[in-house]
Amino acid sequence: MSPIFLPALVYGIKSRDQYSKIFTTEIKKQTYFCFFIIGITIIAYARVMHGSIMSEGSLPDMRYFSPLYIPMGISSVLLFSPLIRKNQKGWLFYSTISLILLSPIMIIISGYIFAGFSIVQYRSLMIAVVLMIYLLLMGSAIIKRDIWLSKRIFPIFYGVLISIPVSIQFMMVLFYAHAKMNGYPFWLPVLQFVFTHIFHLIY
Numbered sequence: 276m277s278p279i280f281l282p283a284l285v286y287g288i289k290s291r292d293q294y295s296k297i298f299t300t301e302i303k304k305q306t307y308f309c310f311f312i313i314g315i316t317i318i319a320y321a322r323v324m325h326g327s328i329m330s331e332g333s334l335p336d337m338r339y340f341s342p343l344y345i346p347m348g349i350s351s352v353l354l355f356s357p358l359i360r361k362n363q364k365g366w367l368f369y370s371t372i373s374l375i376l377l378s379p380i381m382i383i384i385s386g387y388i389f390a391g392f393s394i395v396q397y398r399s400l401m402i403a404v405v406l407m408i409y410l411l412l413m414g415s416a417i418i419k420r421d422i423w424l425s426k427r428i429f430p431i432f433y434g435v436l437i438s439i440p441v442s443i444q445f446m447m448v449l450f451y452a453h454a455k456m457n458g459y460p461f462w463l464p465v466l467q468f469v470f471t472h473i474f475h476l477i478y
Contacts, residue, residue, distance in 0.1 A: 277344055278405045278436040282412060283351035286423055290357070297357055309350035316342040355433070358423060366430045373434030378442035382449075392450050394443075401439045408435060 287294070298306070320343075352359075359366045381404075382397070389396045412432055415422050422429055 277347035277351065278408075278439055279351045279355075279433060280347040281409070282432070282436070283354040286358075287354040290423075293357060298353075302353060306350055306353050309346035309353070312346040313343060313350070316346075358429070361424075362426050362430065365426050366433065369427075369430040369434035370437060373438035374441055377435065377438045378445055381438070381442045382446050392446065394446060394450070397446055398443060401443060405436065405439060408432060 294303070320340075381401075382392070385397050385400055386392050388400070412422075412429075415428060419425070419428075
């Protein structure tokens with residue numbers, strides 16, 4: 276979903292005192308609003324959340340879970356903003372490298388591991404990778420208490436985490452964009468027109 280949200284929340288709780296000094300009133304309001312949207316979305320989806328991963332209709336899940344993805348992403352960046360400000364070039368470099376290079380590389384590697392490309396197997400693999408990164412991050416935090424302030428280690432963790440959902444959606448675009456889940460097309464109408472008639476990526 277949004278794998279950077281949990282580390283951002285942990286860092287936010289750990290460093291909550293500094294936000295009152297750094298954040299303006301508007302940024303505080305934005306952060307609180309994001310958490311409010313996340314909370315009411317979870318409550319609204321609670322009845323069907325458990326079955327969502329088993330329904331083919333939710334596979335292009337960026338549609339249905341965008342009320343969670345968007346506020347989780349925004350709030351995570353806001354919570355990490357004190358760190359990003361101190362090392363903007365480093366965070367930008369590792370994030371860009373992860374998105375451009377690591378995302379397709381992970382898809383290619385999974386193709387060799389599973390002798391083919393399967394979104395179900397790939398998502399299971401990525402969940403395992405996210406859990407492994409969380410464990411490595413926890414272990415690193417125990418060994419090095421100020422890992423959050425590191426100029427390389429934590430930005431690399433961040434870059435890898437954001438590359439995982441990007442690679443999943445990238446795989447959906449490449450291999451499943453032609454499919455019709457429950458009878459409706461994968462793309463929203465405008466995007467479907469652009470990719471079908473301009474970029475010719477579908478069909």
